[in-house]
Amino acid sequence: MVDIRYDLAFTLYPYEKVAAQDHPPARHPVVVIGGGPVGMALAVDLGQRGTPVLLLDDHEGVGQGSRAICFSKRTLEICDRLGFGQAVHDKGVIWNVGRVFHGETPVFNFDLQPEDGDKFPAFVNLQQPYFEKFATKAARTAQNQGAPIEIRGRNRVTQIDQHDTYAVLTVETPDGSYQIEADWVIACDGARSPSRKMLGLEFKGRVFEDNFLIADVKMTADFPSERWFWFEPPFEGAGQSALLHKQPDDIWRIDFQLGWDIDRDAELDPANIRRRVDAMLSSQTGTVPAYDLEWISIYTFQCRRMEKFVHNRVIFAGDAAHQVSPFGARGANSGLQDIDNLAWKLELVVKGLAGDALIESYDMERSHGADENILNSSRATDFMTPKSAISKVFRNAVLTLAQKHDFARPLVNSGRLSVPCIYDDLPLNGPDMMTGPARTRVGASCPDAPFGDGFLLENIGGKFTLLVLNTQAPQDLCEAGIEIETLITHTPSAELRTRYLGQHDAAVYLIRPDQHIVARWPTFDETALRAALRTAIAKDRV
Amino acid sequence: MSLILHPNIKNTDGFYDTLLGAHDGLSKSESDAFNARLILILANHIGDREILTQALLAAKL
């Protein structure tokens, strides 16, 4: 039996019996467990690379309800490479203005103006079920174009047996159980990861003793598309902080940080919720707009991670590997960076072009990302819920000073929004041979810029690329069996010059398939380039 | 010279963490005393009476 744990927003991969269920275990190069945003995006990425991938999810589609809403620019860029960035962008709500309040008092406003020359804005807000639906659609489109992706709904993994060079999965279906062998298993089965438990692995970190009431309300009234955040909200029983944020389809996300000792049933009583929501919505205008409560739920949050993300043939990604509190929108956004990092590595390893050291680098690079995310979201949580009397004294001093003085504003922490992780000083990095702009240093993900009729990032995803600015380099380079695409321009746009040349007249960048920078030089140097590529695929490491 | 009131600390969040970390485990009176010592140390570092006067004004509500 495969019981239903949650209701579906969209049915996308109904259960169908497959022949494999009546046969001895078949071997697959890659099996992904879990079709959430992370697992589904990974399946698309692998399939588009021609790496056969089988995705198993224990439901038949996307779960209903309110989870991630803020998707970052980096996520949009990754999704664009996978063919669904535009869909997420077009359905999403773009917001720029944020207002911060302390009690009744406005503290300050900020404006997240989109950066000139980037295809995508800093953030869009979109309900997670839509995001997952677009990801699944991209998988279907890729399938139709011949990508080797298979999705099996209502297939629940119940057991994992590790062997030296493969793993055996036991899978439960409505027609009974069967087994699958996999060279690599990627566990994307969420924060409660059954895979993690099956392998007896720990998930350590901090539990924040706090409950968050999440209410999505629908209102057609004219209300600004802004992010409003309150420290110590003045609405009765609203807790330590509150957040109001716009989503598509006239939905607003409202968050109340309620504290630890609460009466869940009382808090979930719609009459109770309406009292607070009324107070919040009317706080700036004095009138309560008409609205419906669409979805209500209470969450607690943790900041924790697995000690290692790679366990022999089982690799963990997304919430299964690490979990953060929601401030900064670093959950799904970091999971997307995980699979961006992992897919090309798996492709090379499955093709025999790279060894296990490349998979190990996933652990190093994404551990670095997870630590950064945990640090940032823990700090935000501590700012909102000061741990001691003196922390609160300082916090409130910051909020008071920020009303009058610029300097205190960067200290105000209502969540540090997710930005792409930079893999500084990690083993896959090659040399940085120019004193170029800091944001395009080795390890960084490429910032976008206008390029030809479109954008740079549209031209460099998926493969190793040599970006050549105002100088020459050969086409058709190949090293260690890997083809390097050469992209030359002698007429870089102003943004491309600022971001990639700085004070230099010319530059050569070696860029990974996940658009992270391996190395850069002021001129083309073939020997150095070949060495950098070998470093980037951990070729000579054991 | 006038008092700097625009952001001037690199890695603001890291600094804030360290500042609060310095109070970990202190009682209320120990924290107050710590803050007083810290203010005197920073004031001495600044030295300039004009700036210190401006800072006292900026801290007033």
Ligand SMILES: Cc1cc2nc3c(=O)[nH]c(=O)nc-3n(C[C@H](O)[C@H](O)[C@H](O)COP(=O)(O)OP(=O)(O)OC[C@H]3O[C@@H](n4cnc5c(N)ncnc54)[C@H](O)[C@@H]3O)c2cc1C
């Ligand atoms: C209130 C809230 C607000 C949030 N806001 C944001 C935000 O604004 N931005 C952001 O980036 N993140 C946000 N997050 C975090 C985000 O929702 C998660 O990080 C994201 O869902 C993780 O995706 P995932 O694919 O790793 O896991 P999940 O989405 O949990 O997917 C796991 C999948 O695995 C399947 N599965 C589980 N067990 C098995 C099994 N045994 N066999 C087969 N399949 C299995 C599940 O059915 C599910 O489909 C928020 C979270 C919450 C709770």
